[in-house]
Amino acid sequence: MSEIKNRNFIEEIIEEDIRNNKHNGRIHTRFPPEPNGYLHLGHAKSICLNFGLAQQYNGKTNLRFDDTNPAAEDVEYVDAIKEDIHWLGFDWEDREYYASDYFQQLYEYAIQLIRAGLAYVDDSSAEEISKMRGIPTSPGSLSPFRNRSIEENLELFEGMKNGKDKEGERVLRAKLDMSSPNMHLRDPIMYRILFSSHHRTGTKWCIYPTYDFAHGQSDSIEGITHSICTLEFENHRPLYNWFIENLEIFPSRQIEFARLNLEYTLMSKRKLLQLVNEKMVDGWDDPRMPTISAIRRRGITPEALREFATAVGIARRENVIELSKFDNIVRANLNKIAIRTMAVLDPLRITINNYPHEIEWMEVENNPEDPETGKRNIPFSKEIFIEREDFMEEPVKDFFRLSPGNIVRLKAAYIIRCEQVIKHEDGSIHQLICSYITNSRSGSDTSGLKPKSVIHWVEANHCITATVRLYDKLFSVPDPANYENVHSILNKDSFQELTNAKLESKMKSADPGTRYQFMRKGYFYLDKNSTHENLIFNRTITLKDSFGK
RNA sequence: UGACCCAUGGUGUAACGGUAGCACUACAGAUUUUGAUUCUGUCUGUUAAGGUUCGAAUCCUUAUGGGUCAACCA
Numbered sequence: 001m002s003e004i005k006n007r008n009f010i011e012e013i014i015e016e017d018i019r020n021n022k023h024n025g026r027i028h029t030r031f032p033p034e035p036n037g038y039l040h041l042g043h044a045k046s047i048c049l050n051f052g053l054a055q056q057y058n059g060k061t062n063l064r065f066d067d068t069n070p071a072a073e074d075v076e077y078v079d080a081i082k083e084d085i086h087w088l089g090f091d092w093e094d095r096e097y098y099a100s101d102y103f104q105q106l107y108e109y110a111i112q113l114i115r116a117g118l119a120y121v122d123d124s125s126a127e128e129i130s131k132m133r134g135i136p137t138s139p140g141s142l143s144p145f146r147n148r149s150i151e152e153n154l155e156l157f158e159g160m161k162n163g164k165d166k167e168g169e170r171v172l173r174a175k176l177d178m179s180s181p182n183m184h185l186r187d188p189i190m191y192r193i194l195f196s197s198h199h200r201t202g203t204k205w206c207i208y209p210t211y212d213f214a215h216g217q218s219d220s221i222e223g224i225t226h227s228i229c230t231l232e233f234e235n236h237r238p239l240y241n242w243f244i245e246n247l248e249i250f251p252s253r254q255i256e257f258a259r260l261n262l263e264y265t266l267m268s269k270r271k272l273l274q275l276v277n278e279k280m281v282d283g284w285d286d287p288r289m290p291t292i293s294a295i296r297r298r299g300i301t302p303e304a305l306r307e308f309a310t311a312v313g314i315a316r317r318e319n320v321i322e323l324s325k326f327d328n329i330v331r332a333n334l335n336k337i338a339i340r341t342m343a344v345l346d347p348l349r350i351t352i353n354n355y356p357h358e359i360e361w362m363e364v365e366n367n368p369e370d371p372e373t374g375k376r377n378i379p380f381s382k383e384i385f386i387e388r389e390d391f392m393e394e395p396v397k398d399f400f401r402l403s404p405g406n407i408v409r410l411k412a413a414y415i416i417r418c419e420q421v422i423k424h425e426d427g428s429i430h431q432l433i434c435s436y437i438t439n440s441r442s443g444s445d446t447s448g449l450k451p452k453s454v455i456h457w458v459e460a461n462h463c464i465t466a467t468v469r470l471y472d473k474l475f476s477v478p479d480p481a482n483y484e485n486v487h488s489i490l491n492k493d494s495f496q497e498l499t500n501a502k503l504e505s506k507m508k509s510a511d512p513g514t515r516y517q518f519m520r521k522g523y524f525y526l527d528k529n530s531t532h533e534n535l536i537f538n539r540t541i542t543l544k545d546s547f548g549k
Numbered sequence: 550u551g552a553c554c555c556a557u558g559g560u561g562u563a564a565c566g567g568u569a570g571c572a573c574u575a576c577a578g579a580u581u582u583u584g585a586u587u588c589u590g591u592c593u594g595u596u597a598a599g600g601u602u603c604g605a606a607u608c609c610u611u612a613u614g615g616g617u618c619a620a621c622c623a
Contacts, residue, residue, distance in 0.1 A: 003612090006563050006571090034623050126621055137551045159554055171621055181552035183619050192621035211623050234554060235618050256554085258616095269623095311572075313562045315555095318616055322560050325573050335586060342583095369586075400584070409582055442582065454582045477577060520583045547584045 006312040010049070010255055014057055014226060014391040022498035027059030028225045031085070032099075032215070034066045035077035037269040039084045040282045041086050045260045046404040047308035050228055051090040063092035067100045068214045069135045070198035072168070080284075081235060084292040089302045095222075099214045100200045102221055106209045106435070107161065109217055110172060110190055114153045117245055120146055122173050129522055130172070132178070133186050139179030140186045146175065160193055160368055163206045167193050174213075176242065184239050188212050192410040202454040206470070216240040219252035227252045230259040231316065257314050263478040265290045271486055280490060281474070285528075286475040287538050299525025300517055304333035323467075323473070329543050334515055334523040336369050341409065342456040343377070343518035343537075344502040345468055347385035349460065351417060354438075355382035358461075361441065364412040367517075378504055380413050383460035384503045387521075391432060393421055393527075398547075399451035407437070409454040411519065415440035415447060456519045462503040466535035469527065470496040503535070510535065517543075 007015065018025050029050040033043065054061040063085065066075050079228075085092070113119040122145045128455045134140030148156070160170055170526045172191040180186055190213040197203050216239075219227045227240075244251055248409065259267070265271060267290060275281045275289070287295035295305060308329045312321050327442040342364075360380045366373040386402070387419040402408045420433035440447040483489045510516070512526045522542040530536040 008562090011563090032623090036623080066623065072622070097580095129621075130619075133619060135551090137619095140619090168621065181618095182551090186619085189621050193623085210620090210621070215623085231554075232617055233623090235552080238553095258555085303617090312564085315562070317555050321563060322573070325561070328573060330563085340583080368583090373623090376554090411582060447580090451582090454585070456583075520585070543583075543585045545584070 009316065010053065010226070010228065010257065010314055011056075012145075012224055013255060014053065017225070018057065023225050026221055026223075026225055027054060027057040028062070028446060029059065029111055029228060030055050030062040030219065030222065030224050032064045032066045032218075032229075032537075033081050034069070034072070035081060036069075036072040037273060037371055038080055038112040039293065039347075039505045040264060040267055040295055041265065041295070041305075042267045043084075043250040044088060044261045045304055045309045046228070046230075047085055047088055048092060049314060050304055050315045052224070052310070053228075057438070059225075060095065062097055062220060062224070064099065065224070066210060066215065066218075067098050067198070067200065068209050070194060070208065071198055075199050080293065082353050084296075087296055087302055090307060095223060097173050097218075098200055098307060099218050100198060100447055102199060102214070103205055103209070105221060106214060106217060107207075109243075109249075110157065110213070111154065112211075112247060113174065113190075114172075115150060115155060116246065117150060117339070118175050119172055120153050121147050121157075121160065121170050122146070122187075123170050126168060129189075133183065134178070136183055137349050138180065142446060143173070143187065146187070153375060154523045160191065160207050161188070161205075163195075165193055167195055169193065169436045174239075174243075176239075178187065182238060184212065184236050185242075188239060200467040207236065212236060212239050213243065216243050216252065217247065217249065217253070219254075220244055220247075220250040223250055224252045227254045228254055229254060231256045232259075238424055244363055256316070258316055258318055261318070261320045261327060261481070262290070264475050264502070265472045265528070266325075266475070266480045266486070270483065271481075274486060275474075280486070286507065287469070287471045297525075297528055298538055299334075299523060300330050301337070301515070302328050303352060307333065317534045320479075323478075326454075327541060331523075331544065332507060335539065337367075338364050338515045338517035338523055340364075340368070340517050340519055341504050341507060342458055343466075343468070343507070343521060343524070344385045344387050344456065344458050344463075345498050345518070345521060346387040346388040347500060347502045348391055348429065349433050350386055350457075352382040352384070353432065354421070354434050354435045357381070362412045377508065378411075378412070379459045379462045381459050381461065384410070384434075384458055385463065386410075388429075388454055390430070391418070393429065396525075400434075401455055406450045407444075407449060409440075409451040411454050411458050412442045413460065415445075415449055415451055416444070428450060456521075458504055460502075462505045464505055464508055464535070465499075466501050466503050466507065468498045468501040468524070468539065470498065470539045472496075486490070501537075507535065508532075510537075515540070522527055 031050045034163045051061045132141045171189045173187045176185045178186045191207045194208050236256050240254050285297045287298040361377040390401045415437040418433040422430045424430045437447045473495045474494050475489050516524045521539040524537040527536040527538045
C-alpha cells in the first residue's frame with residue numbers, strides 16, 4: 001500500500017508497530033500544550049503531526065493540557081489554544097483532558113513508589129539539592145534524607161499534601177542514581193509544594209507533580225501509544241520509561257523529533273510574552289507574531305499553514321527553515337483563491353484631459369485563476385488615482401511604468417500618456433495631466449501600441465477611502481533566537497499604516513472571510529477591528545516582485 | 550573534559566547495500582493587460598579518514614563539527 005511513498009521516521013515506527021500488531025494495531029497520539037501562552041508555528045507543526053498521524057493510521061488524538069504548574073497557567077490560554085486547534089482544522093472530539101484530571105491518580109502512584117522504596121521525601125533546600133546533584137561530568141552526592149524509612153516517607157509525604165510544610169521546604173524525589181551521567185536520573189523531583197491556586201483544581205492541592213512525574217503517566221493513563229515530543233526531551237526518555245516500568249502501567253512510547261525553526265522568527269514563548277508585555281507588538285495576535293492567532297489575523301489560511309507544517313518535514317536533525325519556503329506556500333494558496341481588486345495605497349491623482357465621456361464601465365475578472373468567480377464592471381472617468389510609485393519623473397533604468405512623455409496601460413482600460421507634471425510649491429508632485437489613446441480600450445485595442453507595463457488604478461469619484469496596514473518581518477536578523485536583547489534587533493519598518501488608500505467602491509461590503517488580492521500590491525485581509533465606517537485591511541503578504549533585481 | 554542525539558546542494562527533505570531524487574532559493578529564457586501567475590532550462594550535495602563488501606550516502610571504527618542535559622519550568 002505504501003511501498004512507493006516516502007515515510008518519515010515516525011511513520012516508519014508506526015507502520016512497524018502495526019505490522020507487529022503492537023497494541024492490537026491501535027494508534028493513539030496526543031497534543032499536550034501547557035496553557036501558559038499562545039500556540040505558535042512550532043505548535044502548528046506538532047498539531048499537524050499528531051492529528052495527521054492519527055488520521056493517516058485510523059487512530060485518535062487527545063488534547064491534553066499539561067497543567068502541572070499553577071503559577072504559570074491560566075484559563076485565558078486554554079480557550080485560545082482550543083480555538084487555534086479548531087481553526088487549524090483538527091478536532092479532539094470529546095477527548096479534552098488535563099494533567100490535573102490525574103492529580104489523585106498521580107498521588108497514588110507516588111505512594112506506590114514510596115512503598116516500593118523508590119521514592120523519598122527530601123528536606124533539603126533547592127540550593128542544596130542543586131549542589132548535591134553535581135555536574136554532568138562528575139557524580140552527584142547522596143542526600144542525607146535518602147534513606148528514610150518507608151513509613152517516615154509515607155507520613156512526611158502525607159504531611160506535604162496536607163499543607164504541613166511551607167513552599168520549598170520539602171520535595172518528593174525518585175530514588176534512582178546520583179552518579180548517572182544523565183542528570184535527569186539523579187533522583188529527579190516528583191512533587192513540590194506550591195500554594196498557588198490552580199485554574200481547575202483551585203486550592204484542593206498544595207503539592208504538584210513535576211513534568212517528569214506527570215507526563216508519561218498521563219500518556220499511559222490515556223493509553224497513548226506514540227507520545228511525540230521535541231528533541232530536548234530526549235534525555236528525559238529513560239526517566240519516562242522508568243516511571244512506567246516501576247509503576248507497571250501501560251507502556252506509552254516517547255518519540256522525539258526536531259522542533260521547527262524559521263528564519264527571522266522567534267519561537268520561544270518567554271520572548272514572545274516579552275514582546276507582548278513590553279508592547280513591542282499589538283498583542284499575541286499582532287500580525288507580525290508567529291502565533292497561530294496572528295497568522296489567522298494576517299489572513300493566512302489554515303490550509304496554507306497545514307501545508308507548511310507538512311512541507312517542513314519530520315526528522316531528528318536541527319533545522320532552520322527559510323522564510324521563502326513559508327512565503328511561497330502562502331502565496332501559492334492565496335493566488336488560487338484570492339478575489340482580485342484594484343486598490344491604490346498611496347494615491348496620485350491623474351486628470352485625463354482629452355477624455356470626453358462622463359463615465360464608462362470596464363469589465364474585469366474577479367480571479368483569473370478561477371473563472372467561476374466571474375467578472376465585474378468598474379467605473380472609469382477622466383479623474384483617476386494611480387499608485388504614486390508607478391510614476392517617476394526621472395525614470396531609472398528598466399522602469400517600465402509612467403514617466404513624462406511615456407505611455408502605460410491602465411489595467412482593463414485605456415493606454416495613457418503623461419503630458420504634464422503639476423507640483424506643489426515645495427517641489428513635490430501634486431498631480432499628473434495625461435491624455436488617453438482613443439482606440440486603445442481594453443479588449444478592442446486597435447492602436448497597435450505596446451506599453452511596457454500595465455498598472456492598476458481606481459476612479460476618483462467612485463472610490464472609497466480605507467486604512468491599509470503593511471506588515472513586514474518583526475526582526476532585522478535571520479536568527480533572533482541568538483540575541484538576548486530583542487529590542488536591539490527589531491525591524492524598525494515592520495509596520496506601516498496607510499490611511500488614505502483608495503479602493504474600488506464594492507470593497508465597502510468587503511467580506512471578513514474573503515482573501516483579496518490588491519492587484520500588483522499583495523494579498524489583503526480585513527482586520528478584526530475593521531468597521532463599516534473605518535475599513536482596515538491587513539497585508540497578508542506581498543506579491544513576488546522581481547523589479548530591481 | 551561525561552552521557553545521549555545529529556551530520557546529503559544556499560535551505561529543507563528523500564534514497565532502507567545497487568542510477569544521489571524532490572521542493573524552496575538563486576540565475577537564465579518563454580508566455581503574460583498583475584514586473585504576479587504559468588512554463589522551460591541551468592548551477593550547486595553525501596563532513597573527513599580508514600574498514601567490511603562485487604558494490605557504501607546507507608553497515609563498522611575513529612576523527613571533526615553541531616545540538617541537548619546541571620528549574621522544586623514544560
